Amino acid sequence: MNRSDPYDRAHPGLPDKLPEPGHLSLKDLSRALTLGWRDFRRAPIFGLAFSAFYVLGGWALASVAFASGRDWWLIPFILGFPLIAPFAAVGLYEVSRRIEAGEPLETARILRVVFEQRNRQIPSMAMVILLLFMFWVFVAHTIFALFMGVSALTHITTSAEVLLQGRGLVMLVLGTAVGAGFAAVLFCFTVIGLPLLLDREVDFITAIITSCQAVAANPGVMAVWAGLIAIWLFVAILPAFLGLLIVLPVLGHASWHIYRRVMADD
16 A cells, blocks of 8 residues: 655644554565665665765764864764664655655655655654764763773774773673663664654654564564664774765665565555
């Protein structure tokens, strides 16, 4: 069943009735990635444009961190990147939705759909994402200060040995575990919740609950999907954030197809 254009739903009516979340297999993940790559190749300009904002943002953060002499701040931002990456996918969801529905990929129409989301529920979800991300940065800073003190990591390139022994190693293990916990919570909130908000008329609380139900119905497969996202995003960040130009669009398109598989209409 093809959904109506989200732009036409800027003035919401009655909430949509949602189907029960379905079940996923590892083959579904493989198929979603294949379709995600197909969608990216079909419309690469949109993928590159949406992901370019995150590449530029990464460069800006790195520049500020190095200029201030606090390049160790890059660690919590890099580890926390999976928390905010899902929001980049909203425009990609619309591209995949149009390809699936056989609708034309008109740049003005797609951008208008993204812009009009300000009148719907996605800004509320964005606040949840940003608040969790900022709280993670605060927690990460606290962990660093408790274990190392701020002065111990004034320049990460000369302090690598401090990080990889004694208290530094314990700090990295604890910080990674805490960051993984934050990422897992937000993954549960957004993996189905974000595309659901674009596709149907529901409030963001309902979207979060439905997304958590979908994860609970598919714990093993969703854990694999979350792990793949975290690994690929981390690897994509390493070459000066440039890998995000490919990884973010493919993951965003693939996430749409996972959503459509889980929330298929009866």
